[in-house]
Amino acid sequence: MPFRRLILLGSIFWLLVQPAAEVRAELVVVVNARCGVAAMTRNEVINIFFGRNRQYFNGIEAQPVDLPDTHPDRLRFYGLLVGKDLSEINAYWSRQVFSGRMQPPAKVGSAEEVLKWVVSHPGGIGFIDLAKADARVRVVYELAP
Amino acid sequence: MTIANLFRRVAPACSPGRLFLALAGSALLSVAPHVMAESDSALSLNGFGTFGLARTTTDDVEFVRDISQPRGVGKDWSALIDSVLGLQAAWRISPQFEAVVQATSRYRYDRTFTPDISWAFIKYNPTPNLSLRAGRLGTEFFMMADSRWVGYSFLTVRPPGDYFWYLPFYSIHGADAAINLSLGEGVLRTKAFYGHSNGKIPLADEQWDIAGSPMLGGYLEYQRGPWQVRASYANIKFKNDLPIATVLKIPPANISEALNFLSTRGARTHYYSLGVVYDQGPWQAQLMLNHIDQGSNALESSDGGYALAGYRMGTLTPYSGYSWVRSNKQPGLNSSSVPQNEVAAYVMQDSHADQRTIFAGMRWDVVRNVAVKAQWDGIRGEASSLFPYRQDNRARWDGRMDVFSLTMDFVF
Numbered sequence: 001m002p003f004r005r006l007i008l009l010g011s012i013f014w015l016l017v018q019p020a021a022e023v024r025a026e027l028v029v030v031v032n033a034r035c036g037v038a039a040m041t042r043n044e045v046i047n048i049f050f051g052r053n054r055q056y057f058n059g060i061e062a063q064p065v066d067l068p069d070t071h072p073d074r075l076r077f078y079g080l081l082v083g084k085d086l087s088e089i090n091a092y093w094s095r096q097v098f099s100g101r102m103q104p105p106a107k108v109g110s111a112e113e114v115l116k117w118v119v120s121h122p123g124g125i126g127f128i129d130l131a132k133a134d135a136r137v138r139v140v141y142e143l144a145p
Numbered sequence: 146m147t148i149a150n151l152f153r154r155v156a157p158a159c160s161p162g163r164l165f166l167a168l169a170g171s172a173l174l175s176v177a178p179h180v181m182a183e184s185d186s187a188l189s190l191n192g193f194g195t196f197g198l199a200r201t202t203t204d205d206v207e208f209v210r211d212i213s214q215p216r217g218v219g220k221d222w223s224a225l226i227d228s229v230l231g232l233q234a235a236w237r238i239s240p241q242f243e244a245v246v247q248a249t250s251r252y253r254y255d256r257t258f259t260p261d262i263s264w265a266f267i268k269y270n271p272t273p274n275l276s277l278r279a280g281r282l283g284t285e286f287f288m289m290a291d292s293r294w295v296g297y298s299f300l301t302v303r304p305p306g307d308y309f310w311y312l313p314f315y316s317i318h319g320a321d322a323a324i325n326l327s328l329g330e331g332v333l334r335t336k337a338f339y340g341h342s343n344g345k346i347p348l349a350d351e352q353w354d355i356a357g358s359p360m361l362g363g364y365l366e367y368q369r370g371p372w373q374v375r376a377s378y379a380n381i382k383f384k385n386d387l388p389i390a391t392v393l394k395i396p397p398a399n400i401s402e403a404l405n406f407l408s409t410r411g412a413r414t415h416y417y418s419l420g421v422v423y424d425q426g427p428w429q430a431q432l433m434l435n436h437i438d439q440g441s442n443a444l445e446s447s448d449g450g451y452a453l454a455g456y457r458m459g460t461l462t463p464y465s466g467y468s469w470v471r472s473n474k475q476p477g478l479n480s481s482s483v484p485q486n487e488v489a490a491y492v493m494q495d496s497h498a499d500q501r502t503i504f505a506g507m508r509w510d511v512v513r514n515v516a517v518k519a520q521w522d523g524i525r526g527e528a529s530s531l532f533p534y535r536q537d538n539r540a541r542w543d544g545r546m547d548v549f550s551l552t553m554d555f556v557f
Contacts, residue, residue, distance in 0.1 A: 041330055042370075043330035043331065043369060043370045044330060046370065047327075047330075047331075047332055047368075052325060052332040052334070052368055053274065053325055053327055053332050054273035054274050054325070055272075055273045055274050055327075057327070061273040062273070069513055082371070082424075082425060082426070083425060083426030083427065084426070085457060085460075085510070086513075087460070087510035087513070087514075087516070088457070090297075090513075090514060090556070091297055091298045091299070091516075092298070094191075094193060094292075094295055094297050094298045094556045095289070095292045095295060095298035095299070097191055097233065097235075098191070098193055098231060098233060098247065098292055098294075098295045098298070098556075099283055099285075099291040099292040099295075100245050100247065100264045100266065100268075100278070100282065100283055100291070101276075101291075102276075103189060103235060103237075103243075
């Protein structure tokens with residue numbers, strides 16, 4: 001009996017927790033709607049955000065934009081994309097910067113500013129909540145939770 | 146123990162560690178406006194540093210980070226070999242042009258922490274995936290060689306010595322070109338560089354001037370998802386002879402036969418390497434192999450490598466690895482071709498390395514942009530393994546020691 005009650009209690013707890021997870025909006029990668037890119041694979045997104053490749057397939061320069069460490073979407077984005085913690089992302093960029101190879105993507109303070117960046121740069125690319133994407137941008141990759 | 150004590154063995158002229166501490170102080174003051182690094186402005190200022198302590202279990206040799214260091218550490222804790230401070234100013238002049246200047250203060254060939262301009266170059270991107278640089282540049286003889294001092298950027302306390310001891314070269318006056326090409330879902334990167342080396346290598350109380358020695362090299366790299374594979378080649382043609390007579394305080398005329406035999410002037414040394422990196426989720430793993438083909442009888446050719454793996458759990462990343470280096474007499478040398486001379490024998494003995502190292506440690510990402518690391522290295526080698534060390538007591542050294550290290554790395 002107590003065991004069955006435990007399962008019941010566990011189920012109720014699970015149901016209570018569940019909606020909270022669903023409320024969390026889906027994070028997506030968006031590009032400027034006029035840049036000609038329709039969809040990207042995970043590896044292509046990694047190549048752009050880690051500075052390995054700076055051009056889309058059609059030759060347009062990719063202009064990625066990032067968020068500061070303090071923004072929760074940054075942690076979610078790199079966690080979902082490569083399974084890395086922010087300290088590891090920052091370690092990667094300190095290697096690129098101090099070896100003189102390249103500077104990291106520009107950082108803006110909020111999702112609204114990410115959207116603004118993507119719309120105002122021909123090759124703009126950033127990550128935002130799906131709910132925030134409008135007709136001026138195109139969703140090219142969805143980060144599976 | 147005072148902090149100044151930790152920096153002893155620097156030149157008497159330079160008050161121990163004062164320079165480093167002054168730089169560290171000013172760096173800490175400038176940590177506050179770190180927002181500069183995050184703004185979209187044309188000028189970015191960034192810095193990196195390490196305060197590191199190390200000790201070994203023997204005083205028979207002194208342990209160094211690489212052979213650019215004239216003295217090393219023994220049984221007493223010392224901050225000499227791993228402490229560093231670097232500052233970089235990068236100015237984006239236009240979307241295509243960028244100027245970068247970086248200064249580094251670390252224990253160097255002349256036993257001081259005198260800051261060096263490590264890089265000063267102009268970068269030009271005619272297209273987004275083509276980069277051309279000219280000026281004073283870092284050299285990538287091996288993978289990660291140009292970020293060896295940025296402790297925050299890697300897992301271990303210092304890059305494995307068995308792999309990097311032989312690489313005291315840091316910069317060239319010259320130019321390089323790198324091109325990135327999309328290949329499937331991966332990226333193929335090719336880089337080539339040419340220039341004249343810049344610097345000095347300590348040899349006992351003297352220095353070997355390698356400035357003006359031509360260097361040439363390049364690599365081919367493929368990166369896809371978590372995988373990175375790179376093959377590289379580089380060479381250097383030494384401009385000067387080793388200062389052997391000066392070191393041994395013998396008139397050169399008395400040992401001219403040995404000096405001719407050990408000449409490095411005009412000798413070309415070749416560096417080959419192969420690296421594989423896997424970096425995904427909590428896992429990080431690296432396998433690196435190198436072969437160095439020395440062009441002079443004074444230095445032995447060698448093979449080295451390391452394997453390293455780490456697994457992150459929250460803010461803690463335990464890691465472990467194994468490295469090795471083994472050098473061999475130059476092929477074609479036999480007892481009849483080597484001058485029957487104590488000097489030649491001594492110098493050749495000095496360039497021998499034959500050892501293996503097991504290491505294990507932990508990286509702790511304490512707060513944003515600060516990591517604390519603790520590491521143990523168990524060096525197990527032959528008594529003849531002398532090349533990587535300083536101030537050896539050949540009669541007593543048995544090739545075995547443990548190294549304990551504790552560092553705090555930061556970037557800002």
